[in-house]
Amino acid sequence: MGYCANTPEEIREMLAVIGAGSVEELFAPIPAELRAKSFDLPAGISEFELMQVMRGKAAAGGADVVPFIGGGIYDHIIPAAVDHLSGRAEFYTAYTPYQPECSQGTLQALFEYQTAICRLTGMEASNASLYDGGTAVAEAALMAMRITGRSKVVLDASVNPLHREVLSGYLARLAEVPQVAPKGCDSDLTRLMASIDGDTAAVIVQNPNFFGSVADLAALAAKAHELGALLIVSLYPIAAGLVKSPGEMGADIVIGDGQSLGNPVSFGGPYFGFITTRKRFIRNLPGRIVGETVDKNGKRGYVLTLQAREQHIKRQKATSNICSNQGLCALRGLIFLSALGKDGFAELASLNHDKAEYAKSLLAKIKGVSVVNAGATFNEFTVSLPGNAAQVVEKLLASGVAAGVPAGGYYPGMENALVVTVTEKRTKAEIDRLATLLEDALCN
């Protein structure tokens, strides 16, 4: 973000227009307990000095740690083109535009984003993005309830725990949400199928799941459809370069967090969510949709389409109250995908898988460590340690390596399980170091 200083004169002018006496008065309506006590920043230093201060804070906060952490947000390469193009003034806004006459560039970019996300998920229709992966799960569940007129949602407990929490918040008073515990680290497809009945709007799974296990969901899709329910699949988009797409497996709604596509890891965002579906469900999609059309001279152009679904026309009967979205983050996703191309994207996915397999084989050799996933994994897998995983992670942090996500914080009884992620950015030397450090930590 640019460093914009305001002169005291400018601040006075702005306050005068607003009618506030001081900056303090401007923020006074925010309750004191919700306001930052201190930003812990020195007052009045130069841009250069400020950068030094901030770099120091970033380093102290762990920015230099080698991450093997995933759990929904992933450390991937970001081609320079992503920052450069998304930073252009013509694009630099988070909002989808209503006025096609002055927004053709942004609308075209979002139209292409929708095309890319449809191809990635193997589906027919996408909206122009959602807030994040968690709200995408919730919007998909609400959409399935609208389509089926039913109010029971079967949830695989190996869906990201944070996303499940968002879903519970949304559905608390709207639906019954039975959860099906995983078998070890794998989604229990047999019990998921048995939990679907004639009142079920949808069954929600994640592929790969929170523990990294990949599953073939075709039989689950068939069972859901037999009972008039929909299959919702949460997808880690990078995995789509290698794993069969949810569309091919019969999913009706595919959602996920788009962060891994060109958006840097940061403390909670901003990221973006995506949602795609079958053409016949397009009117039940939440949020904005960009469509292609022709102008009065027959030239190709882009507009926001199917707006009658939205709240400014349909009021309380709108499909969703999503209004602004994550246009800028979605644009980064599109530029990322375009820069890699179809072959590059597949190669990226293979690299993730191969490096993770290498790490898996190294860690499995350590005494007392075993891989818990029964079947295939992508770039994330779960190991069982001979002791408490959270304590081991703490130990390794001191050596500059974040070994993974301890599962016990989300799954009581799994305190010894560690979810390890290996993206294309991890070098052989870093993976070797993880194995050595882990072995040392467990022996001592």
Add this chain to the structure above:
Amino acid sequence: MALYFTKEHEWVKLEGSQATVGISDHAAHELGDITFVELPQIGKTVKQFDTLAGIESVKAASDIYSPVSGKVAEVNATLEDTPEVVNESAEDAGWICKLDGVNSAELANLMDAAAYAEFLKGLE
């Protein structure tokens, strides 16, 4: 059997205990080019004047209210792909759905064609 109309511009035609429901020519004209008809679920039970279906045009998104009580027996599936049939033939080929178990006594709450024509004059 004659058509009966609501103040919300729906029509109903009763044959035995089955009713065919649609929107009036006047409503279709006022809405302009119809782009989507949200058909009701078969099996859905509605009371007279409850929301039955939805309709979207280039101008507006509106609810369609049920002129009589009943249970949805059939929907006009041709409207899924060709909603413009409602513009072309609102009071015939552009019917929305059929309701079963309808009580003819409820027609007393509606207008016949002549009364509806008078009602429309009053709106001008």
